[in-house]
Amino acid sequence: MDNDKDPFYYSNHHELNHSSFPFFMDNHQSTPQNFQGFFDPSLHGNSMDCNTLSIAFDLSCNSTSEVISSPIDENYKKHISAGDLTMISENQSILNSSLSSSSNEADQVVTEEDSAKSKKDKQPKECEEDGDHEKSKKENKAKKKEKKAREPRFAFLTKSEVDHLEDGYRWRKYGQKAVKNSPYPRSYYRCTTQKCNVKKRVERSFEDPNTVITTYEGQHNHHCPTTLRGNAVTMFSSPSLFGSTSIGPSFPQDFLAQLLPSYINQNLRNHNDQNQNTMLFHNQNLVHNPQLQLQNQQQQQLQFPRDNGLLQDLLPSFQGRQEP
């Protein structure tokens, strides 16, 4: 086995440390609840927990959390309205927000996002091309009423000088937009594989220009065309790592297994020479966890740095993806 590139080897031998993964908190300031919010089987029908994750990444869980201070601005307000989000970043460990006060609010956020997201994705291309605008509008209106389950989204914070990181899949850039209040544009990519509608957005954090924010949306329905290192697939699919063997093929293991392997491997491969590191966590379901609610009520002074509106979109509808 090529131990130098095998994340399992790293994790099992505790050779990953903060020098090799600087995005992990310097003082082990993660809260177990934060991880459980994301991996809580009761929420997602899965059996991952902070321990397995922490073991996997040499990450310790304790109960302290650093509070990040930054001015509250409009973007921050958007975060609040967008719901819950947990994110690991290099300096501040976990930025935790669960300022929605009720599940109803959280649900509404998802609904609104679904509505906003629908747009052209739901519009048949033919209608636009044949020029029958009246007919097209009517059909579009009808389509808008149909609720479509939103694809899960995951954002990665990566220390890299390269914007578009090689993740093993082939992507075609289909758009680029200037980001408000940021000198760095946001790029839009689509998986080039036919019938695979996975998208990703890449933008550079304007607060930390060394950090690239990559947001994946959807799941690949095919194998990685360029298998860089296959070990991470095993890693993220492994019951020994992610808990129960009784869990079926469901999110997030499968998703992670499809999404992360080459990406993680890429980071592992590059971390020595590029200081490039990555991780993301997000969770809209924290609000459903009473313990977390209490904790977050106690942390209402917690504040986010601005992210120019990207992270507010990280609200996957996990509920619709749970095991039947």
Added chain:
DNA sequence: CGACTTTGACCCGCGC
């Protein structure tokens, strides 16, 4: 010549 990128235009939802 095919695959991919660039970039202005367009559509849509949302807030005011």
Added chain:
DNA sequence: GCGCGGGTCAAAGTCG
């Protein structure tokens, strides 16, 4: 109703 911003389209350009 209007303007803004996010997301997407698609023609033109670039590259190997």
